Amino acid sequence: MRPDADDGTDGTVVAILAVPRAYALDVSIPAHVFGRHPGYRVLVCGEEAASPAPLSAVPEADIVVVPGYEDPHLPLPPAYPEALRAAVERGVRVVAVCTGVFVLAASGALDGRSATTHWRHTEQLRAAYPGIDVVDNRLFVQDGPLLTCAGAGAGIDACLHIVRSDFGVGAADGVAKEVISSSVREADEPQYADPFAPGRDTLRATRDWALARLGTPLTVQRMADHSLMSRRTFNRRFARETGMPPMRWVALQRILSARRLLESSDWPVERIATATGFGTAANFRTAFRRETGVTPTAYRRTHAANEQ
Secondary structure (H helix, E strand, O other): OOOOOOOOOOOEEEEEEOOOOEOHHHHHHHHHHHHOOOOEEEEEEOOOOOOOEOHHHOOOOOEEEEOOEOOOOOOOOOHHHHHHHHHHHOOOEEEEEHHHHHHHHHOOOOOOOEEOOOHHHHHHHHHHOOOOEEOOOOOEEEEOOEEEEOOHHHHHHHHHHHHHHHHOHHHHHHHHHHOOOOOOOOOOOOOOOOOOOOOOOOOHHHHHHHHOOOOOOOOHHHHHHHHOOOHHHHHHHHHHHHOOOHHHHHHHHHHHHHHHHHHHOOOOHHHHHHHOOOOOHHHHHHHHHHHHOOOHHHHHHHHHHHHO
8 A cells, every 4th residue: 555644544554574583683674664754654463472463464564574584494384474475465565585585485476576585595595486587686676566685784775665665765865864874775786796806886986976966967988087997997897886887877866866856846847857967858757757657747746745
């Protein structure tokens, strides 16, 4: 259910499935992130007496989070996958953190879909569930209502992604500030980088320079010149550090900046298009709809309503 300010409910219900052997951090992260926004009501659900809410609350939730847990090759008590399966059948949004993907995979919900997990478990997942398109070295993967992610850090990114989708970039920025995290890491970014690779994260200064100039004509050559690298070396290192080509990163940052302006200002579309480097309003509308699925006007209307 998409949250609305005047729908008469107590907020979007997030049920955290406290499976046996769950990593405590993978339970506390979604509780902390979603608990920092008033639009969510968080329940920790399980069979244990210490669980605040029963498993019966899981199928009726709006979002279900499955934390990672030890020894995913060992079966869980059947009540846990059954509760998750009932939620999936309702079309509930599901976030599987780290090895939590194995519970989701066992429900059959991931057959024919793309998913990821912590890099230590990708081959195990691929071998156990050959019907899943397992994506290597990605922070998170969203396929329809199902979102799978790597370890605890990627769990923060996945939860912030949902906050951003539900309540806008400004809300996600606010929650990220509360939990001391970046709110701009995208799904395509890698889980890890080789710590011994030369030039690891050497381009942060150039990325910051580009962020301050999104309204100007940015090119790969301009960014390469700023980094004092050849274009070829710059392209290679940029992709290694961010998981995407330079101009794809620029396009996503422009969309993110435009979303912030649509949420927080009354600027007309034409002014936002200029400020974020899209040039004309027509170009901006086309790019924005391609990336977000809605027009700038519809996006502003939705997120302005969420702020009321």
